[in-house]
Amino acid sequence: MRRMFFCLMFVGLMGLWASSLMATGPANAAEPDTAPAVAVQRVSIPATGLRDEAAMVLVGTALIGLAAAVRRAA
Numbered sequence: 001m002r003r004m005f006f007c008l009m010f011v012g013l014m015g016l017w018a019s020s021l022m023a024t025g026p027a028n029a030a031e032p033d034t035a036p037a038v039a040v041q042r043v044s045i046p047a048t049g050l051r052d053e054a055a056m057v058l059v060g061t062a063l064i065g066l067a068a069a070v071r072r073a074a
Contacts, residue, residue, distance in 0.1 A: 002069070002073060005069055
């Protein structure tokens, strides 16, 4: 069970790391930005689809589960 938990944590962290790299885009500093300026209307849609309160509950639940796993392992 402990091995599976650590594997899932590792895969999750790698997924978050990869998604943050993909969000930044390629690092081509040699090519100048030649895109023309375009006026865009801003629409307020959350990027994750979760409200802040729901995200806080999920993070808190994950931290409680992690604390229980660490306590059981000790």
